[in-house]
Each structure stands twice: as C-alpha cells, then as structure tokens.
Amino acid sequence: MGLQDKAYTLRNCKAVLVDSETVKLNVNVVIERGVIRAVGKESEGDEIDCSGLVVLPGLVNAHTHSAMIALRGYSDDKELRQWLSDVWAFERTFPRQLMKLSTEVAVLEMLERGTTAFVDMYFNPEDVREMTEKYGIRAQAGFTFLDSMFDPSEVERLQRGLRGTELFTPIINVHSVYSVSRETLKLAFELSRELNQRLQIHASETRGEVFYTKKNFGLFPVEFLIKEGLPEGSQLVHLGWIASWELDLLKNHHATYCPTSSMKLATAGAFPLYEAIRRGVNVSLGTDGPASNNSLDMFREMKNAVLQQRHNYWDARVTAKDAFRSATTGGYRLLGLKGGKVAQGYVADLVLLDADELYPFSPERLVSHVVYYTTGEAVKKLIVSGKIIEKETIRREKSRLVNEINESLSSLSYK
Amino acid sequence: MGLQDKAYTLRNCKAVLVDSETVKLNVNVVIERGVIRAVGKESEGDEIDCSGLVVLPGLVNAHTHSAMIALRGYSDDKELRQWLSDVWAFERTFPRQLMKLSTEVAVLEMLERGTTAFVDMYFNPEDVREMTEKYGIRAQAGFTFLDSMFDPSEVERLQRGLRGTELFTPIINVHSVYSVSRETLKLAFELSRELNQRLQIHASETRGEVFYTKKNFGLFPVEFLIKEGLPEGSQLVHLGWIASWELDLLKNHHATYCPTSSMKLATAGAFPLYEAIRRGVNVSLGTDGPASNNSLDMFREMKNAVLQQRHNYWDARVTAKDAFRSATTGGYRLLGLKGGKVAQGYVADLVLLDADELYPFSPERLVSHVVYYTTGEAVKKLIVSGKIIEKETIRREKSRLVNEINESLSSLSYK
Numbered sequence: 001m002g003l004q005d006k007a008y009t010l011r012n013c014k015a016v017l018v019d020s021e022t023v024k025l026n027v028n029v030v031i032e033r034g035v036i037r038a039v040g041k042e043s044e045g046d047e048i049d050c051s052g053l054v055v056l057p058g059l060v061n062a063h064t065h066s067a068m069i070a071l072r073g074y075s076d077d078k079e080l081r082q083w084l085s086d087v088w089a090f091e092r093t094f095p096r097q098l099m100k101l102s103t104e105v106a107v108l109e110m111l112e113r114g115t116t117a118f119v120d121m122y123f124n125p126e127d128v129r130e131m132t133e134k135y136g137i138r139a140q141a142g143f144t145f146l147d148s149m150f151d152p153s154e155v156e157r158l159q160r161g162l163r164g165t166e167l168f169t170p171i172i173n174v175h176s177v178y179s180v181s182r183e184t185l186k187l188a189f190e191l192s193r194e195l196n197q198r199l200q201i202h203a204s205e206t207r208g209e210v211f212y213t214k215k216n217f218g219l220f221p222v223e224f225l226i227k228e229g230l231p232e233g234s235q236l237v238h239l240g241w242i243a244s245w246e247l248d249l250l251k252n253h254h255a256t257y258c259p260t261s262s263m264k265l266a267t268a269g270a271f272p273l274y275e276a277i278r279r280g281v282n283v284s285l286g287t288d289g290p291a292s293n294n295s296l297d298m299f300r301e302m303k304n305a306v307l308q309q310r311h312n313y314w315d316a317r318v319t320a321k322d323a324f325r326s327a328t329t330g331g332y333r334l335l336g337l338k339g340g341k342v343a344q345g346y347v348a349d350l351v352l353l354d355a356d357e358l359y360p361f362s363p364e365r366l367v368s369h370v371v372y373y374t375t376g377e378a379v380k381k382l383i384v385s386g387k388i389i390e391k392e393t394i395r396r397e398k399s400r401l402v403n404e405i406n407e408s409l410s411s412l413s414y415k
Numbered sequence: 416m417g418l419q420d421k422a423y424t425l426r427n428c429k430a431v432l433v434d435s436e437t438v439k440l441n442v443n444v445v446i447e448r449g450v451i452r453a454v455g456k457e458s459e460g461d462e463i464d465c466s467g468l469v470v471l472p473g474l475v476n477a478h479t480h481s482a483m484i485a486l487r488g489y490s491d492d493k494e495l496r497q498w499l500s501d502v503w504a505f506e507r508t509f510p511r512q513l514m515k516l517s518t519e520v521a522v523l524e525m526l527e528r529g530t531t532a533f534v535d536m537y538f539n540p541e542d543v544r545e546m547t548e549k550y551g552i553r554a555q556a557g558f559t560f561l562d563s564m565f566d567p568s569e570v571e572r573l574q575r576g577l578r579g580t581e582l583f584t585p586i587i588n589v590h591s592v593y594s595v596s597r598e599t600l601k602l603a604f605e606l607s608r609e610l611n612q613r614l615q616i617h618a619s620e621t622r623g624e625v626f627y628t629k630k631n632f633g634l635f636p637v638e639f640l641i642k643e644g645l646p647e648g649s650q651l652v653h654l655g656w657i658a659s660w661e662l663d664l665l666k667n668h669h670a671t672y673c674p675t676s677s678m679k680l681a682t683a684g685a686f687p688l689y690e691a692i693r694r695g696v697n698v699s700l701g702t703d704g705p706a707s708n709n710s711l712d713m714f715r716e717m718k719n720a721v722l723q724q725r726h727n728y729w730d731a732r733v734t735a736k737d738a739f740r741s742a743t744t745g746g747y748r749l750l751g752l753k754g755g756k757v758a759q760g761y762v763a764d765l766v767l768l769d770a771d772e773l774y775p776f777s778p779e780r781l782v783s784h785v786v787y788y789t790t791g792e793a794v795k796k797l798i799v800s801g802k803i804i805e806k807e808t809i810r811r812e813k814s815r816l817v818n819e820i821n822e823s824l825s826s827l828s829y830k
Binding site for chain 1: 484485487488489491492493494520675677678679680681683685705708709710715719721722723725726727728729730731734735771774775776777778779780783784787788790792814817818820821824825830
C-alpha cells in the first residue's frame with residue numbers, strides 16, 4: 001500500500017474519540033511511518049475524506065485461541081471441565097492445514113470487526129506470524145506448554161526458533177497451573193527470562209483450580225505463581241476467582257479479563273475489575289477463543305464486561321469508559337506499545353466506524369454507542385501501523401476461506 | 416409487494432431451522448396468504464433462490480420501549496432508580512414528533528436485525544400502528560398507565576379509541592406496581608377484561624420493588640398482582656426478583672425476560688429461566704428499551720440470556736436451545752399466534768440469514784451459531800405474514816431517518 005510510508009491525512013473526521021475522556025469533532029489525523037503525527041487542523045500528503053467516519057483507537061484482543069474457529073459451535077452447552085475434555089479430544093487430531101486455515105479466518109474476522117492486535121495462545125504461532133505479514137494485523141503468540149499434549153522440551157525447542165518481526169512478537173504460553181508440572185512451570189519461567197519474552201498463563205479461572213493449588217501447594221493460584229518465581233510483566237488471564245488480597249500481587253504484571261467466555265462456561269467467577277483498576281493493575285480485555293465465546297468481536301466484549309460486572313457486583317460502578325480503556329490503552333500497555341489513543345506520537349492503529357451507525361449522534365454519547373450499542377458491524381476501515389485495511393477487502397478474502405473451512409470440516413467426523 | 420397473496424416458494428434453502436430440534440437441508444418453503452404451506456420438495460408460484468440462505472422462524476422482541484431510541488446513550492452508567500429519574504425528566508418534554516421518529520427508527524432497526532414482531536410499552540401506540548402498516552412488522556402496543564406522568568382516566572379514554580389491524584394488536588400497559596395507585600391498577604385490570612386486551616406490566620424488577628409491595632401490602636409483587644385480580648393471560652416483564660414459589664402463580668400468564676437490561680441497570684436479579692421453563696411457564700425474551708440495553712438485536716439478547724443464567728446459577732443447564740425457543744415459540748405464544756416454527760400451518764414470519772456468516776457450517780452447529788456467534792448483521796431478508804422485506808431497503812430508509820433524528824436532537828438541550 002503506497003500510503004504507508006509517506007505522510008497522509010484522514011481529512012475532516014466527523015469525530016475522533018481520542019481516548020475515553022476526549023472527543024474532537026471535524027479534525028484531521030495526520031499519519032506518517034506508522035505513527036500519528038497530528039490531530040487537528042494540519043494536513044499532509046494524500047487526503048482521505050473521513051467526513052462520514054468516527055475514528056477510535058484500535059482494539060486489542062488480549063487473549064484468544066484463534067485456531068479454534070474450527071471448533072466454534074462444536075461443544076457449547078457444557079461447563080468448563082467437560083468442555084475442555086471435548087476440545088482436547090478434537091485437538092489431538094486437529095489437521096495441521098485446518099488449524100492454519102482457522103487461524104487465517106480468525107485473523108480476518110478480527111480485522112473485520114475492529115481488532116488491530118491480538119494475543120494468541122495455541123500451537124501454531126508460525127501461522128499467526130505469517131498472517132501478520134499477509135494481512136497487516138499485530139499479534140503476539142507462542143508455542144504452548146501443556147503437558148498432556150506436548151513434551152515440554154519440544155515446546156522449548158520450538159519456542160527458541162520462533163522469531164519476531166515488526167508486527168509479530170513471540171511470547172511464552174503456559175496453559176495453566178493444573179495442566180503442567182511444577183518442572184514445566186519452572187522451565188517456562190526460565191525461558192521467559194532468558195528470551196525476554198512475556199509469559200501468558202490462564203490463572204484462577206475456576207473454583208476447581210483454586211482447590212487444586214490449595215490442596216497441592218497450600219496456596220491460591222496467583223500466590224502460587226508468584227512464589228514459584230513468575231517473571232515480572234507476565235500476563236495472567238481470567239482471574240475470575242482471584243482473592244481480593246491477591247490483586248496486590250499483580251502490580252508488576254498484567255491482568256486480562258474475558259467476561260463472555262467466563263459466563264458461557266459457567267465458571268461463575270467475575271474478575272474484580274473495579275478493584276483491580278483502583279489498585280493500579282493494568283487490565284486488558286479478551287474474547288477468549290471462538291469455541292468458548294463464540295464471537296471474536298471486541299465491541300461485544302466491552303459491553304459484556306460491563307454487564308457481568310454490574311450483575312455480579314450489584315452496582316453500576318464499572319462504566320463504559322472502564323471497558324473502553326481496557327480494550328485500548330490497557331491492551332497496548334500489555335503489548336508494550338505507545339498506543340490506544342488517537343494522539344500525537346501514538347502508533348497509528350485506528351478503527352474507522354460508519355458515523356451513521358452511531359445514533360443519536362452526539363460527542364457526549366460516543367463512548368456509550370461504541371461500548372453498548374454498536375458491534376464490529378459498524379467498522380469500515382482499519383489502520384494498523386499506518387497501513388490502511390478496507391473492510392470490503394477483508395470480507396471478500398474471508399468469504400473464500402470460509403468455503404474452504406466448511407469443506408475441510410465436512411470431510412472430518414466432527415459435527 | 417405482488418408476491419404477498421399468491422403462493423410463492425423459497426427455493427433450495429441451504430438450511431431451514433424448523434425449530435430448536437430440527438434442521439432440514441436443501442428444501443423449499445412454500446408460502447401462501449401469510450402462512451407456510453409446505454417445507455420440503457414442493458414448489459408453487461414464483462421461486463426465490465435461497466441456496467445461500469439459512470431460514471429461521473422470526474424473532475419476537477417481547478418487550479421494548481421503541482421511542483426511547485432518542486435516549487440511547489443519554490444516561491447509561493447508573494442504577495435503575497437514578498436512571499429512571501433521568502429518563503422521566505427527559506420524557507416530560509419529549510417532543511411529539513421526535514417520539515414518532517424514534518419509534519420509526521426503532522422499527523427499522525428491529526427489522527434490519529431479524530425481529531418480525533414486537534411488544535411495545537410507551538405513550539405513542541398509534542405511531543406503532545402506523546409503522547406496522549408502513550413497514551409490515553407485527554406489533555402489540557398500548558397507552559401506558561403511569562400516574563406521575565398521565566391522568567389514568569385519560570389513559571383509559573385513549574386506550575378505548577385504539578383500534579387493532581391485521582398486524583397491530585392493542586394491549587393494556589401498566590408501568591409497574593410502584594408507579595401507579597391501587598385504583599389505577601384496578602382500572603387497568605377491568606379495562607383489560609372488558610376490551611379483551613392483554614395486560615403488560617413490569618414486575619419484580621428490583622429488590623426495591625419487592626420491599627415496596629412487602630411494606631405496603633404485605634405481599635411479594637407477583638403475589639400482590641394475582642391477589643389484586645390480575646387478568647388471566649397477562650404479561651409480566653423482568654421478574655428478576657421473583658420468589659421461586661411465585662413461579663407457580665404464572666401458570667396462566669406469560670413471563671418476559673430481558674437479560675441485558677437487567678445486567679446493565681445492575682438490578683442484580685436474574686429471572687429463574689430454567690425453573691420457569693420446567694414448571695411450564697411460557698417465557699419470551701425482550702431487549703427492553705434502547706436506552707437501557709442499548710441494542711435492539713434479538714440475536715445478542717438470546718446469547719445474553721444464556722450468559723446471565725450461567726453466570727448467575729453457576730451451571731450450564733440453560734442452553735442455546737432454551738434461548739432460541741424463548742425468542743421464537745415463546746414469543747409467538749405470547750402474541751397468540753401459531754408461529755415460531757418453519758412448518759406447515761405456521762404464520763410465514765421468517766428470517767433469512769447469509770449462510771456464509773454461519774461458519775463452520777454444519778446442521779448440528781446451527782442453533783449454536785444463531786445464538787452464540789452471529790448478530791442481526793447476518794440478516795439478508797425477512798418475511799412477515801408472507802410479505803418479503805429486503806434488508807437493503809430497510810437500511811436505506813433508516814439512514815435517511817437517522818439524519819433527521821440527529822438534527823432533531825441537536826436542537827434540544829439534551830446531550
């Protein structure tokens with residue numbers, strides 16, 4: 001795309017949602033070499049008319065398992081433990097080509113709905129890297145330590161060979177404390193430190209997990225991870241059953257909240273979002289995988305975060321702005337990038353929505369419409385690292401691949 | 416639309432979701448005079464190629480306040496009591512023309528997203544009737560007893576003048592036990608019996624309401640309504656705080672569940688869906704108004720029903736099929752119509768979805784995709800009482816009206 005390197009201008013944007021607090025009307029956004037140079041009256045280079053569009057920061061899907069598109073709708077109406085058993089049975093014979101195809105469709109689906117970056121936990125990070133090159137999305141992914149499925153030394157070997165690029169960053173994935181041995185956990189921690197790659201792990205997702213670590217190690221899951229030497233800056237996902245005093249252990253780590261999946265799997269836990277934010281924990285939002293959500297739409301996820309919080313805690317303290325910040329600034333902080341705002345010096349990762357779909361239109365109602373009303377349906381274009389991606393292009397490509405995925409699945413015995 | 420009266424055929428539908436249990440592949444659906452004549456190999460009259468479409472029964476939005484589109488995003492981050500106080504302040508000066516315009520946009524938005532019929536509680540039922548004629552959606556609506564806003568005898572007078580049509584049925588709306596006097600309640604009950612119009616009332620929505628009836632009448636809200644002589648076949652909405660023993664009082668009534676709104680308003684109650692179904696209560700689903708949801712998309716509502724149930728009750732007993740039946744057969748039973756299935760003799764109220772958007776495609780996964788994955792975004796056409804409505808037509812019309820609503824609101828002081 002020729003526009004990528006030289007400066008260009010999103011001209012006369014109907015509104016720019018700079019961050020959760022600020023809306024600018026009828027301004028230009030100047031982008032150069034993947035970074036926002038100005039938001040205001042300035043214009044430089046080619047101009048793109050944005051008078052019918054609302055500009056937001058890109059949304060970060062901070063936790064998913066993209067290849068599980070093939071498993072969407074395969075096992076739904078079960079609690080986590082039984083669901084995981086169904087899923088693992090499928091995964092033991094997951095055809096390699098279908099896994100790649102699923103990741104590709106997931107990437108297109110995320111782009112189509114406004115996700116500019118995602119963090120993936122699965123077994124095919126090279127496919128994820130390939131998709132970042134092919135489609136221009138940002139991603140972090142790595143091989144996953146999961147003892148019942150993979151030899152830990154093999155995971156280590158593969159991970160050592162995984163290289164990063166501008167858009168792709170390797171991370172160390174550990175499924176959970178209950179699915180790896182203490183030795184595997186130590187190995188992953190050491191690898192994370194040695195390679196300077198962030199560690200991501202599911203933690204405190206269920207009561208069963210809390211029971212497991214209490215019984216075996218005398219500690220709560222987060223407490224246990226910290227005591228075992230969790231590398232600084234690790235990403236703990238779910239935390240629906242974290243003890244309130246454990247929140248203070250997260251100061252130097254990142255928390256990722258996946259409200260929809262926790263509700264659908266009846267884990268009954270609700271990450272204490274309000275408390276976590278108040279105590280300064282960096283919180284991001286994730287859809288979790290398409291087999292447990294089953295959507296990858298971060299707009300829906302923002303709404304569901306507020307819904308679960310309000311229902312669980314019997315008050316309206318968590319607001320649309322909290323959800324929005326978690327999906328934007330919280331996500332980019334997790335990624336280690338200056339992003340999540342439409343402001344000078346921030347990475348040019350943006351979502352452009354059809355302004356006609358955000359009604360009644362008023363600057364005061366914009367965050368509300370983004371969180372509570374609209375979905376990825378309203379996305380018209382995305383920009384990732386300054387590169388423009390048109391929704392229609394994504395849709396066409398996805399349509400072709402969906403046919404392939406359908407054919408591929410119909411030849412398997414899984415219904 | 417010329418096709419309406421003579422028979423026509425939806426030819427070679429990729430899949431027909433007959434009901435929650437049955438999927439038929441590659442069949443025709445023959446429609447004549449608003450009724451489904453056959454689902455199978457038969458063909459009659461003009462043929463419409465449906466090889467890329469999945470056919471479902473129409474979705475019934477069993478409870479909304481359509482005119483509140485103007486209030487979408489106006490007051491979000493508050494609990495019910497404060498929210499209601501904000502909303503009532505707006506409504507006291509709600510311009511009549513804006514109210515009508517809001518209802519019109521809401522009707523288009525519902526059609527666009529697969530709602531073939533809705534039940535409305537507001538102050539402008541004649542506007543609703545006009546929209547049923549203009550756009551072909553089914554609706555039930557009536558003037559609303561709400562003592563702080565309207566003189567009950569005036570509501571009675573207006574209601575007596577409200578006439579039904581093929582698509583529009585008048586109902587008696589009562590806001591709640593806490594917002595009308597006991598005399599108004601009696602008046603509404605008598606009017607419902609005399610005019611043979613179903614009564615709709617919000618009930619057991621909050622702890623505050625339970626406290627109110629207990630304190631003033633010594634009874635729980637549903638118990639109180641029954642003791643006061645609630646007409647048979649009434650519609651009780653919300654019921655988040657219904658006592659389990661009160662469920663048995665609903666045998667001859669209808670329950671409507673609005674999960675999203677109850678979560679967003681932090682009412683903390685969760686209608687006991689599993690128990691209600693098991694005890695034979697007819698359950699329908701509603702989005703509630705666009706100021707408290709803020710979406711009118713029944714696909715999202717089905718998913719949120721499952722999510723709230725599973726989170727609240729710590730198990731996965733409520734399934735996608737329960738949500739689907741509530742939105743289809745439960746809704747049509749409320750309306751008093753033989754509808755909610757794609758089968759011979761049922762009303763031809765159908766939703767046609769883009770099959771490419773339901774992936775991976777398999778008959779076994781169809782209900783899951785409809786409930787957990789897709790949204791109204793996948794709707795391509797609707798059929799109401801045999802009349803075909805194209806999504807693109809709706810969108811064009813809506814786009815024009817949204818501009819009007821934006822202009823109208825910008826001239827008011829409400830932000």
